[in-house]
Amino acid sequence: MDQGSLKHVAAFTDVFGKVAAVVFAKDGDGHYLFVNAAFEQLCGRPASAIVGRSDADLFPPDIAEAFSRNDARVMREACAMEFDETAQIGSERHVYAALKFPAFDDAGEVCGVWGVANDVTQRHRNELALRDAALAVSGAGSDRVFQELTRYLATILGTDFALIGELLPGEPRRVRTIGMYGDGAYQENMEYLLSQTPCRTVVGQCFRCYAEHVEAHFPTDSQLAALGLESYAGYPLGDGRGQPIGVIAVLSRQPLRDAAMVESVMKIFAVRVEAEIERRRAEQALRVSEASYRAIFEASEDAIFVHDPDTGAILDANPKACSAYGYSYDEIRAVSVDALCSGEPPYTGEEARYLIAAARRSGRPLQLEWHRRNKDGSLHWDELVLKMAQIAGQPRLLAVTREITARKEAEAQRERLEEQLRQAQKMEAIGHLAGGIAHDFNNLLTGILGYVVLAIEREQARPDPVLDRYLEQARTSCNRARDLIRQMLTFSRGQRGEPRPLRLAALVRESLALMRPSLPATVEIVTDLDDDAPTVLADAVQIEQVLLNLCINARDAMDGLGTLRLAVRPVHAVDECCASCHQPVRGDFVELAVGDDGGGIAADVLARMFEPFFSTKGVGHGSGMGLAVVHGIVHEQHGHIVVESGAEPGSRFRILLPPLCGAAADAAAPAEPALPEARLHGRVLLVDDDETVLGFMAELLRHWGIEVLACGGGLSAARQLEDHADAFDALLTDHLMPGLTGLELARLAHVRRPDLPVLLYSGNTTTLPATELAAAGVAAVLDKPVDPARLFASLAAHLRSG
Structure with a gap:
C-alpha cells in the first residue's frame, strides 16, 4: 500500500468523516485507504476493519465485481x-x-x-414502480388513454x-384538457387561460x-378556492424539438409532502403523455399529408408510379x-x-428490378435517364427518379x-454539330499546316527541278546514255514530289482544279x-457503270x-x-453521314463507289483515316496523304464521302458528287509546251525572297540569253523600279514575300x-483574283514549281527572240 497516498488521505479525514454521504478512497490496486462514518x-x-481491504x-x-469494474x-x-x-x-440491497x-x-x-455515494433506493423503487404503471396503461384504448393516465x-400520488x-x-x-380525473x-374536458392558474409557471419552463x-x-x-384545494404540482410537456405542447398537473386538498417523489412520478407520466400526443399529431399530419399527396399525385404533370419495393x-x-404510356388505369396496374422498358441493354426489365432493389436498400433517391417503351411500341427517353416513401403506413x-x-x-x-465543328477546325488546322509545308517545299523543288x-x-x-537515264530518273522523282505537293495543296484547298462537265462512267473506264x-x-x-448517270462538274x-487512291487502298486492304x-x-x-466532315448527307447525288x-476498317482508324500523313501501312509504303487528298478534292466539288465497313466483309467508299444542272461545254486541257530551243533578248527584273529559287531562276534566264537583275525581296525591287523603271523589259516576281508581295509590287510597277x-508565279495561284491581277497589269501567272517550258513561252x- 502506498504510504504517500495514506498521508494525503489523512488530510481529508476531518473534512469527510461526518458527511452524511458515503465517502471513500482506494489505491490503484483497489484497497481502501479511507472511509467515513457513513461507509x-x-x-x-x-474503519480499522475496512482500510487495507478490497x-x-x-x-x-x-457487488464487489461491479465496484471494481467501475x-x-x-x-x-x-x-x-x-x-x-x-x-x-443487512438482508436488503440498496441503490446508491x-x-x-x-x-x-x-x-x-x-x-x-475517490468516491461519494448517496442512497437513492426509495427513489429508484418509486421510478421502477411508476414506470411499470405507465407501461401498463399504455395498452389502454387510444380514445381513453389520457383519462386512464390521469386516474x-x-x-x-x-x-x-x-x-x-x-x-x-x-x-x-390557452389550454384545453384532454384528460381529467377528480373526486373519484x-x-x-374544459379550456382555461394559463395566466390565471399555477400552470403558467410550468408550461415551457420546469x-x-x-x-x-x-x-x-x-x-x-x-x-x-371553490374546490378547497391546498396544493398543486405541475410538469411541462414538450415535443421532440423541445417546444412546449402542454402540462400535466395534480391538485390536492391536502399538502404535498414529498415534492421529489411527486416530480419523479410526474416525469414518468409526462414521457408517456408526450409520446401519445406526438403520436396523435403525427397521425393527423399523416392523414392531411396523404390527402395532399393524393391531390398532388392526381394533378401532377409528371408520370408517377407506385411500386411494391419487394416485387416491383x-x-x-x-x-x-396512363396517358404518357398509352395504357388505361387497369391496364397499367397489370403490366410488368x-x-x-425499351429492352435495349441496359434498359431492360432485369436492370429495372435491380434499380428498384438498390433504391430500397439505400433509402436514398436514385436519379437517372431511362429508355422506355409505350403500349404502341414507340420508344421514348425519360428522366427517372426512384425514391422510397411511406404511403398509408406501408x-x-x-x-x-x-x-x-x-x-x-x-x-x-448539338453533339453532332460540335463534332462537325471540331472536325472542320481540325481539318482546317491540318490543311493550313499542309499548305505551309507545300509552300516551303515548292521553293526547294523549283530549284531542284530547274x-x-x-x-x-x-x-x-553531249549525249551520255547513262547520265541521261540518271537525269530522267531525277526529273521523274521531282515530278512525283510536285504531284505530292499538289495533293497537299488540294487538301488544304490552297489549289483548285479546273472543273468541267464529266461523265463519271466514261472517266472510270479510261482510268x-x-x-x-x-x-x-x-x-x-x-464494274457496274451507269452511262446514263447525270453529269458532274469536277476536275478530271x-x-x-x-x-x-481508293483503288490502291483497296488493293492493299486485300493484300x-x-x-x-x-x-x-x-x-x-x-x-447519311459524311465520314470525313461528319455532316448529314441528304439529296440527289452521282455515286462513285x-x-x-x-x-474492313477498325473504329479507331475510321476516326482518323482522313488526316494527312496518317497511315496504317508500314514505313515506305505510302505517304499517308491518299485519303486526305480524297477529302480535299471531294469537298472542293461540294461532295461527301460515305464509308461502309463492318456489317459485311470488306469496306466500301462511296463518293457522292452533286449532279450538274444545265448544259455546259467540256473544257479542253492545255497541252504541255515543249522545252525551249531558241534564245531570248532583253533585261528582266527578277524578284524572289528565297535565295535558292532566286539563284536558279537567274541562271535559267541567263541560260536563255536574258540579262537579269536579281532582287532578294519586294522592297529592294521597288527601289529599282522607282529609279530605273525604263531599264527593264519585263518584271518576273514571286508572290508571297515579306514586306511587299508580288501583287503589290506589280501595282507599283x-x-x-x-x-x-509583269509575270507572277506562286504556289497558290487560285487565291489571286483575276480582277486584281488585271488591274495590276499582270500579263501571266505561273504555278510553282515553275515549269521552264511554260516560263519560256x-x-x-x-x-525578242532569235
Missing part, C-alpha cells in the same frame, strides 16, 4: 463518472448514486479513486385531481410544486402516367416492369418520370485502262486521283488478292510604267 455504517464494520473482502462477489474505468479514462451501484445492507473520480500522485499519474396519476392539458394551436396561452370520477397554500400564490384562480409490381399510377417505391425525348434529340444534334532541266539541256549537247497495270493479276475487277485529273468493285450510279441519300472484300509586262511573248 462504516454501510458495512457494519469500523471490495472482494467486504461485499458479495457480484473503479477501473474511472482510472483508465482519468475522469469523473457517475454510476448507479448496489450495496448490501455514486460519483467516482481519479486521484493523482505528485507526478500527475492516476494512483487511485392512475391521482391514485398513485393520492391527490384529489389530475389533469392533462394541451396548448391550443395558434393560442399559446372522470371529469368533462416542474413546480406548491406544497401548501396554493390559493395564496394564485388568488385570481377562483377554482382553487405496379400498385398505383397517376393519370399522367419489363413491358415499360413502404412503397415511387417512380417519377418526366419525358426528355426532345431534349435528348436536341443534345444529340537545275535538273538545265542539266538535261546541257547533256543533250481503269491506265490503272490496271498497277494492280496485281490476282485482283479481279468488277482530280477525280482520277481520287479513284487511284493483293480479292475482288475490286467499281460502280457509278445516281442515288438519293437519306440521313469503290469496294473491296478485305478485312504598273503605276511607274504601265506598259511593263510566257517570256517569249514579251521579249
Whole structure:
C-alpha cells in the first residue's frame, strides 16, 4: 500500500468523516485507504476493519465485481463518472448514486479513486414502480388513454385531481384538457387561460410544486378556492424539438409532502403523455399529408408510379402516367416492369428490378435517364427518379418520370454539330499546316527541278546514255514530289482544279485502262457503270486521283488478292453521314463507289483515316496523304464521302458528287509546251525572297540569253523600279514575300510604267483574283514549281527572240 497516498488521505479525514454521504478512497490496486462514518455504517464494520481491504473482502462477489469494474474505468479514462451501484445492507440491497473520480500522485499519474455515494433506493423503487404503471396503461384504448393516465396519476400520488392539458394551436396561452380525473370520477374536458392558474409557471419552463397554500400564490384562480384545494404540482410537456405542447398537473386538498417523489412520478407520466400526443399529431399530419399527396399525385404533370419495393409490381399510377404510356388505369396496374422498358441493354426489365432493389436498400433517391417503351411500341427517353416513401403506413417505391425525348434529340444534334465543328477546325488546322509545308517545299523543288532541266539541256549537247537515264530518273522523282505537293495543296484547298462537265462512267473506264497495270493479276475487277448517270462538274485529273487512291487502298486492304468493285450510279441519300466532315448527307447525288472484300476498317482508324500523313501501312509504303487528298478534292466539288465497313466483309467508299444542272461545254486541257530551243533578248527584273529559287531562276534566264537583275525581296525591287523603271523589259516576281508581295509590287510597277509586262508565279495561284491581277497589269501567272517550258513561252511573248 502506498504510504504517500495514506498521508494525503489523512488530510481529508476531518473534512469527510461526518458527511452524511458515503465517502471513500482506494489505491490503484483497489484497497481502501479511507472511509467515513457513513461507509462504516454501510458495512457494519469500523474503519480499522475496512482500510487495507478490497471490495472482494467486504461485499458479495457480484457487488464487489461491479465496484471494481467501475473503479477501473474511472482510472483508465482519468475522469469523473457517475454510476448507479448496489450495496448490501443487512438482508436488503440498496441503490446508491455514486460519483467516482481519479486521484493523482505528485507526478500527475492516476494512483487511485475517490468516491461519494448517496442512497437513492426509495427513489429508484418509486421510478421502477411508476414506470411499470405507465407501461401498463399504455395498452389502454387510444380514445381513453389520457383519462386512464390521469386516474392512475391521482391514485398513485393520492391527490384529489389530475389533469392533462394541451396548448391550443395558434393560442399559446390557452389550454384545453384532454384528460381529467377528480373526486373519484372522470371529469368533462374544459379550456382555461394559463395566466390565471399555477400552470403558467410550468408550461415551457420546469416542474413546480406548491406544497401548501396554493390559493395564496394564485388568488385570481377562483377554482382553487371553490374546490378547497391546498396544493398543486405541475410538469411541462414538450415535443421532440423541445417546444412546449402542454402540462400535466395534480391538485390536492391536502399538502404535498414529498415534492421529489411527486416530480419523479410526474416525469414518468409526462414521457408517456408526450409520446401519445406526438403520436396523435403525427397521425393527423399523416392523414392531411396523404390527402395532399393524393391531390398532388392526381394533378401532377409528371408520370408517377407506385411500386411494391419487394416485387416491383405496379400498385398505383397517376393519370399522367396512363396517358404518357398509352395504357388505361387497369391496364397499367397489370403490366410488368419489363413491358415499360425499351429492352435495349441496359434498359431492360432485369436492370429495372435491380434499380428498384438498390433504391430500397439505400433509402436514398436514385436519379437517372431511362429508355422506355409505350403500349404502341414507340420508344421514348425519360428522366427517372426512384425514391422510397411511406404511403398509408406501408413502404412503397415511387417512380417519377418526366419525358426528355426532345431534349435528348436536341443534345444529340448539338453533339453532332460540335463534332462537325471540331472536325472542320481540325481539318482546317491540318490543311493550313499542309499548305505551309507545300509552300516551303515548292521553293526547294523549283530549284531542284530547274537545275535538273538545265542539266538535261546541257547533256543533250553531249549525249551520255547513262547520265541521261540518271537525269530522267531525277526529273521523274521531282515530278512525283510536285504531284505530292499538289495533293497537299488540294487538301488544304490552297489549289483548285479546273472543273468541267464529266461523265463519271466514261472517266472510270479510261482510268481503269491506265490503272490496271498497277494492280496485281490476282485482283479481279468488277464494274457496274451507269452511262446514263447525270453529269458532274469536277476536275478530271482530280477525280482520277481520287479513284487511284481508293483503288490502291483497296488493293492493299486485300493484300493483293480479292475482288475490286467499281460502280457509278445516281442515288438519293437519306440521313447519311459524311465520314470525313461528319455532316448529314441528304439529296440527289452521282455515286462513285469503290469496294473491296478485305478485312474492313477498325473504329479507331475510321476516326482518323482522313488526316494527312496518317497511315496504317508500314514505313515506305505510302505517304499517308491518299485519303486526305480524297477529302480535299471531294469537298472542293461540294461532295461527301460515305464509308461502309463492318456489317459485311470488306469496306466500301462511296463518293457522292452533286449532279450538274444545265448544259455546259467540256473544257479542253492545255497541252504541255515543249522545252525551249531558241534564245531570248532583253533585261528582266527578277524578284524572289528565297535565295535558292532566286539563284536558279537567274541562271535559267541567263541560260536563255536574258540579262537579269536579281532582287532578294519586294522592297529592294521597288527601289529599282522607282529609279530605273525604263531599264527593264519585263518584271518576273514571286508572290508571297515579306514586306511587299508580288501583287503589290506589280501595282507599283504598273503605276511607274504601265506598259511593263509583269509575270507572277506562286504556289497558290487560285487565291489571286483575276480582277486584281488585271488591274495590276499582270500579263501571266505561273504555278510553282515553275515549269521552264511554260516560263519560256510566257517570256517569249514579251521579249525578242532569235
